[in-house]
């Protein structure tokens with residue numbers, strides 16, 4: 001367990017929060033994700049525009065940290081090897097969304113490539129069931 005994970009576990013144990021149910025963390029992740037989304041309600045900043053707004057950037061960073069902390073808490077308490085799971089998922093999505101298909105695609109509104117690829121993957125997984 002990394003130093004950061006040990007610190008998170010101690011934080012939970014010191015408060016007797018290490019007995020929280022998985023649903024408590026799942027709900028908290030969703031709530032914090034909504035708080036993150038609230039910062040983008042009615043706005044559509046680019047990466048560069050967000051970086052140019054230090055106050056908003058700090059608020060967004062804080063919400064992202066809230067989400068990540070809850071994710072790590074849930075993984076630690078439920079004995080989920082999050083690094084292995086992230087690696088597995090990256091392997092899967094690297095195959096599902098091939099760089100050669102998406103790299104050169106125009107970012108035009110209405111580009112249906114994402115949905116075409118996603119629906120093809122869904123059909124494939126259904127046929128394998």
Ligand SMILES: [Mg+2]
Pocket residue numbers: 032035062063066
């Ligand atoms: Mg928050």
